[in-house]
Amino acid sequence: MTDPGPRTPSSRVRADIAHNARVWNHWLGGSDSYPVDRAVGDRVTGMYPSIGEVARADRAFLGRAVRHLAGDAGIGQFLDIGTGLPTADNTHEVAQHTAPDARVVYVDNDPIVLEHARSLLTSSPEGATEYVEADARDPELILRAAGRTLDLGRPVAVMMLGILNFVLDTAEARGIVTKLMDALPSGSHLVLTHPTTELGGEGNEAAMRFWNENATPPITARSRTEFASFLDGLDVLEPGIVSCSRWRAGSHGLNPEVAQFGAVGRKP
Template identity: 65%
Template sequence: MTEGRTPADGSAQLNTGVAHNARVWNYWIGGKDNYAVDQQVGEQVAGMFPVIRDIARADREFLGRAVRFLAEEHGVRQFLDIGTGLPTGDNTHEIAQRVAPDARIVYVDNDPIVLAHARALLTGTPHGRTDYIDADVHDPQAILERASGTLDFTQPVAVMMLGILNFVLDDDKARDIATRVMAAVPSGSFLVLTHPTTDDEVGGAGQVPAMEFWNKNATPPITARTGAEIMTFFEGLELLEPGLVSCSVWRAGSDSPVVVPQYGAVAVKP
């Protein structure tokens, strides 16, 4: 097994006095890596928008289905997971290497509590490799340069951006990040993305007051977008079936999941 961690200068400092997304998300899915302030804000948001726990679980389940789908049906052996969050059961490398023991995975996050748990993300198969990069999504060039130490960018890569571009508030900047990352990977690569939406048909209107509360009481600030706005992150790519849908129903098979206002999609670079 090969493993490593690539820290960056100027890493974010741990602040346990303000709720942080990675820790609150961990609380919503039943994890233990959170503090009282995260639990308090998490409960307040859940009281305003009860479906948030369904969203958190659906997003995690989408990750599992997408990674298995790409590893099994498309032969993907490289994954760049940007905005990793705290490790839980069935992380990206565990799912991918269960299908393909030689799969390589690079995790990217800049939350210090994620860094503290990075060792849990770096256990893999003897034939594969995992790495953790302490870096910010706002600096895609740094991510790409440092990920190249583990990933071969001449071969297809699945770029995972689950619930991360919603923390890039400027629409043009968010599109630029997605475009720059996908420009660096070859034909046959994939973009796997989830993003909260305001679209009424999936119950998105209820997110607005909850996000306003979040932005006043927690960090980092967040935004939701319409389906049309989220589609712009896939420009130049080809969406795979069933397209951009609630992440809870994406390739969910015969299950009848609760539809959540969090879109998910997988697209391939021609």
Template identity: 65%
Template structure:
């Protein structure tokens, strides 16, 4: 692990298999990864060279969407599922910079993320942050735990960035979204990104196969039409379901290059 930054007194388990949270951290220029994560990350990059651009675009999309939600939309509560390792512009940092009273609940089930959770809890004195060790396959358990911090009678932004692609069955993934959004009040939002073989991502087929043979959890790409199913009953904001690098004109340059990762924000009526 390069320049390990684990919390004092906490020793993470030795990693023999690359894990998405750590490889993503490596692609984003972080330092919380093991040699196996770097090796797999480098091999994926050799097969699909724009993967680092995808990772950066996904992170930028998070900042753009949360700034919009905290500002123009007036959202003060966030449920960020599949948090990943802390890097720059985490959800609580972006939201609380706009609205210091914002409350954020992070959810992940990776031991390395748990070891770094204290960095995710360093929010503003006026707001509140919490971390739940839970699996996205169990949305009701997530909702039950989140109510310790969030008031579901008030609007909440549910953030699912690059997480549903680890739910292999599309019907199950759709059910997870439905369970989460059914518990949210009117005026809540769904924020989602998902890898695809569209948008120039056809070259990712072999890279995804390599990932599924050498890392965890296994990943599934989906089409724009499949991803649209996650937004049933919601009002998708302009510009719709697009490359996450091209979401929200005015936040990004009009000529920003598309990446093979869909992104969208939708409001619950």
């Protein structure tokens, strides 16, 4: 992605408070952020130095999961909820590299992501990509909008990477997942990542408190048991629930563990 130079916020974008999509982009080495995002992101890094590794591991997990689904699993449709700002190896790029006719719908409610949505709407001639402005807490709206591009009567891979941690009530987060997966047929998949303090992430607790006092949206970590509850009723693919850095990492299977669960489940 090319450097757009100094950013001028639109009327819908707040530049006075750090926002997750922009801070995450900063941790990934991108340039789509404001001074407040970089200041908060750097402060979090000072408190929790491995946060950049978490961001990069999460992105690499996305690539491995999408390649498996578009290839070995034969999934040709992807619903990426909470996509964040465009960067390298976006879902449609990875999917369509393997399956050129793959169809991808991105969903986010951040106006700055909407501003960059055109970067997500490139597609192979055989496939399609679309962007939906919607909140993850409104699965009915997401499904209605996605149905204009995806055939919801055929298997869909639902991507929810680092998004349920912004739904602070676990029961509500489970309800969102249930509504999405109940609406999709057998063979659909759910791809999840989520921060935790159970994989060496204890130092993240203070950083999360700082985040919740100085940035938006607020965030929470969850236990393995809580994370596993999002996969209830699904067949969890090997190697199960692991650090996202170690999910099907191949020759890189000894990647350093990061405090971010990753898993992929298949609807039977």
